Amino acid sequence: MKRRAFIVAAVSLAMISASPARAQSVEEFYRGKTITILVGFTAGGGYDLYARLLGRHMSGHIPGKPAIVVQNMPGAGSMKAAQFVYGVAPKDGLTLATVSRGMATEPLLNPASTGFDPTKLTWLGTVTSETSVCATWKTSPVKTWPDMFTREFSLGGSAIGADPDTFALILRNVFGARVKLVTGYPGGNDINLAMERGEVEGRGSNAWASWKSTRMDWIRDKKINMLVQIGLTKAPDLPDVPLMMDLAKNPDDKAVLKLLSASTTIGRPLFTSPGVPEERVKALRAAFDATMKDPEFLADAKTRGFDINPVSGEEMQKIVVDIVATPRAIADRLQSIIGTE
Numbered sequence: 296m297k298r299r300a301f302i303v304a305a306v307s308l309a310m311i312s313a314s315p316a317r318a319q320s321v322e323e324f325y326r327g328k329t330i331t332i333l334v335g336f337t338a339g340g341g342y343d344l345y346a347r348l349l350g351r352h353m354s355g356h357i358p359g360k361p362a363i364v365v366q367n368m369p370g371a372g373s374m375k376a377a378q379f380v381y382g383v384a385p386k387d388g389l390t391l392a393t394v395s396r397g398m399a400t401e402p403l404l405n406p407a408s409t410g411f412d413p414t415k416l417t418w419l420g421t422v423t424s425e426t427s428v429c430a431t432w433k434t435s436p437v438k439t440w441p442d443m444f445t446r447e448f449s450l451g452g453s454a455i456g457a458d459p460d461t462f463a464l465i466l467r468n469v470f471g472a473r474v475k476l477v478t479g480y481p482g483g484n485d486i487n488l489a490m491e492r493g494e495v496e497g498r499g500s501n502a503w504a505s506w507k508s509t510r511m512d513w514i515r516d517k518k519i520n521m522l523v524q525i526g527l528t529k530a531p532d533l534p535d536v537p538l539m540m541d542l543a544k545n546p547d548d549k550a551v552l553k554l555l556s557a558s559t560t561i562g563r564p565l566f567t568s569p570g571v572p573e574e575r576v577k578a579l580r581a582a583f584d585a586t587m588k589d590p591e592f593l594a595d596a597k598t599r600g601f602d603i604n605p606v607s608g609e610e611m612q613k614i615v616v617d618i619v620a621t622p623r624a625i626a627d628r629l630q631s632i633i634g635t636e
Contacts, residue, residue, distance in 0.1 A: 335373025
């Protein structure tokens with residue numbers, strides 16, 4: 296009898312051991328954890344402020360309600376953060392990032408030095424698709440589009456591939472504007488401070504939404520001159536500022552400007568590493584989408600003057616794939632333009 300009981304117990308134990316372990320649910324994984332959102336720029340700029348707005352509201356929409364912290368990882372125009380999430384961070388869905396929208400085109404232009412494939416990043420969405428604006432400080436003699444061709448003026452930048460640098464070079468090398476690019480600033484906020492201090496006269500590109508959310512007093516008090524818009528369409532509240540794409544001199548230039556302008560749709564992107572388990576990707580994308588409709592989030596954004604015009608993670612993934620599939624001839628022409636110092 297004892298022997299039979301022993302055999303039954305042994306068989307039962309073996310069956311239990313052979314049974315596959317129950318997979319951990321998304322809620323169980325995230326409960327008690329902390330998600331980090333890395334910002335590829337210094338604190339105080341538009342990317343940073345949008346990330347902090349998102350971090351305050353997204354947690355409640357993620358199963359398990361993990362804490363969310365925002366950390367700044369500036370470097371190489373935000374490429375440092377992109378490379379970290381792509382190749383170093385654990386592929387578990389606990390490390391997210393927001394970087395320059397130009398990072399989607401950078402690997403197309405410099406595949407050997409970039410070190411990541413944007414189509415393999417896991418895109419979660421963007422808080423807003425945007426139109427950018429090139430602007431100069433009030434004391435600059437360059438106050439309008441025609442003024443850019445009458446005298447040399449300085450625009451601040453941060454690194455190759457960052458929007459302020461890219462569009463400063465476009466202005467100079469495509470249109471012939473007399474731009475002197477002063478690069479190396481850690482982030483957009485640092486360029487803005489340099490404008491105030493008189494180190495540079497302006498900035499080659501900054502999202503119109505960011506100008507409004509971070510420097511509304513500059514707009515109100517007419518401390519900056521808006522020279523040209525960058526995007527597929529004009530911002531509704533800047534009807535008199537020309538759109539760069541409309542100023543293209545020939546079809547080849549227009550094709551290059553369209554590629555760059557398409558990247559403005561990426562706006563303030565949020566993504567995580569390649570290889571994150573699919574059920575966590577679905578949960579993070581759903582949480583992002585839910586946050587974009589959250590009344591408290593929208594009220595917070597409105598109070599702070601932030602534009603919200605979201606694009607879903609699935610749509611973002613398609614946009615990035617389309618950008619990377621750009622014909623080589625257009626990419627090579629763009630490279631020749633922005634690679635000329």
